[in-house]
Amino acid sequence: MKTSADRVSDYLSAVEREASALPADRRRELLADLAEHIEVTRAEHPDAALGEVLSELGDPRTIAATALAEAGNAAGSGTPARGGAGVPVRRGRVHPLVPLLMLTVPYLAATVVTDVPALQLCSGLFRIVGAVLLCTSVHWSPVRKTVGVLLTAVLPTVAxxxxxxxxVAPAGDTPALVANLVMLAVLTGTAAWLWRSRRA
Incomplete structure (x- = not known):
C-alpha cells in the first residue's frame, strides 16, 4: 500500500514527465511550487484526504500544459526569462485579484447606478472578461474555477x-433591494473564498 509520501512523489513525477519539454530550472521551480502547495494545504486542512488535495491541484498533464504555455509566452515576448541575480521570473500570469474584482465590482456599480444603459453594458462585458480570466488563471483548480464562474457570472446573469x-419576481423596491443585497453577498463571499483558496 502506498504511503502519502509515495502518492505525492508519484504525482510530482507525473508532472515532471509531462513537463519534460520545460527548461530544467523552470521544471524544478514548478515541482517545488507544487510540493510547497501540497504541504501548506495539508497543514492548513489536516482532515482533507490527500486524493482531494491532489485532485484540486489538477491533472498533471493540464499543469504541465499551462506551464509550457507560460514558458512559450515568456520566450515569445522577447524579454529575458530571468530577473536580476538569475532569479526566475514568472510570466503570463494575471494577478488573482484582477478577475475577482472584475466579477464583483461591476455588479455593485450597476446595482447602484441603474439608469445608465452604457454602465449596464460595461458591467456585463467586465464580468465576461473576469470569467474568462478566472477560467484561464493558474491560481485555482478546475473545480474552484467552475464553482467561481457559476456563482459570480452565471448565477447573477440568470437572476x-x-x-x-x-x-416570477415580486414587484416593489424592497424585494429588489433584498435580492441585490443577497446577490452581492454571494458574489463577495465567492470572491473571498476564491482569494483564500488561490495558489501562490
Missing part, C-alpha cells in the same frame, strides 16, 4: 434575466 423578463 437578472428572471427578475427583468418574467413575472
Amino acid at each position: 437578472i434575466f428572471i427578475w427583468e423578463e418574467t413575472t
Whole structure:
C-alpha cells in the first residue's frame, strides 16, 4: 500500500514527465511550487484526504500544459526569462485579484447606478472578461474555477434575466433591494473564498 509520501512523489513525477519539454530550472521551480502547495494545504486542512488535495491541484498533464504555455509566452515576448541575480521570473500570469474584482465590482456599480444603459453594458462585458480570466488563471483548480464562474457570472446573469423578463419576481423596491443585497453577498463571499483558496 502506498504511503502519502509515495502518492505525492508519484504525482510530482507525473508532472515532471509531462513537463519534460520545460527548461530544467523552470521544471524544478514548478515541482517545488507544487510540493510547497501540497504541504501548506495539508497543514492548513489536516482532515482533507490527500486524493482531494491532489485532485484540486489538477491533472498533471493540464499543469504541465499551462506551464509550457507560460514558458512559450515568456520566450515569445522577447524579454529575458530571468530577473536580476538569475532569479526566475514568472510570466503570463494575471494577478488573482484582477478577475475577482472584475466579477464583483461591476455588479455593485450597476446595482447602484441603474439608469445608465452604457454602465449596464460595461458591467456585463467586465464580468465576461473576469470569467474568462478566472477560467484561464493558474491560481485555482478546475473545480474552484467552475464553482467561481457559476456563482459570480452565471448565477447573477440568470437572476437578472428572471427578475427583468418574467413575472416570477415580486414587484416593489424592497424585494429588489433584498435580492441585490443577497446577490452581492454571494458574489463577495465567492470572491473571498476564491482569494483564500488561490495558489501562490
